[in-house]
Amino acid sequence: MGRRSPFAAALFVAAAPLVVAAGACHAPPEKAVDAYLDAVARGRVDDAYALLSTEYKKSHDRAAFARAVSPADQKAAQRRTTRGGRVAYEAEVTLDDGARASLVFEDGAWRLARDPLDVYPQGQPPEALRAFIRAVDNRRWDVVLRFVPSRYRASITVDKIRAQWESAAERATLAAQLAEIRRHLDEPFEIAAGGDEARLPLGDRKAVRLLREDGVWKVEALE
Secondary structure (H helix, E strand, C coil): CCCCCCCCCCCCCCCCCCCCCCCCCCCCHHHHHHHHHHHHHCCCHHHHHHCCCHHHHHHCCHHHHHHHCCHHHHHHHHHCCCCCCCCCCEEEEECCCCCEEEEEEECCEEEECCCCCCCCCCCCHHHHHHHHHHHHHCCCHHHHHHHCCHHHCCCCCHHHHHHHHCCHHHHHHHHHHHHHHHCCCCCCCEECCCCCEEEEEEECCEEEEEEEECCEEEEEEEC
């Protein structure tokens, strides 16, 4: 085999079990926002971080959040106040193929937040990584191509992906790398300050890197 591009080395990720979630607020939602603004304004990082959702923390660990809270953020928090709020209920249902169906509670009934038949979403790093793995597992090389960053698209085609990854030697390597990444899929992603780069540490100085282009997340490299 010839020398691989960073992208070719990166296409190894996996689907993980999903969580069904719904919740209720026992205090007005603006109180949580007020508490968060106050914690940020006073530099109480732990208190502010505790008020963030579990989903947010999956892609922003405490250390990354602390680094992102700047003096400018503290000043901005001091100047901001709430003007009331509303309660919104959300849920996630797991389909038999591992895909997620997101719902919101509106007008007294649960409604789909997005099309559950879109099994290859790229809206957030965790779902993009799982969708990418699902495409690899299903040998949907046309879908895999959607996850290729634009700077590699000139040299990577569906036929090239198929030829490389359906070879006996590559399937064994791919299976091992998929297994490694599956062990870490429920761990937090690190999001760069600009918000357009994400990293999933795998241990032993390895990581999967993703980037956002035109509003969707793509898989860039396996470090």
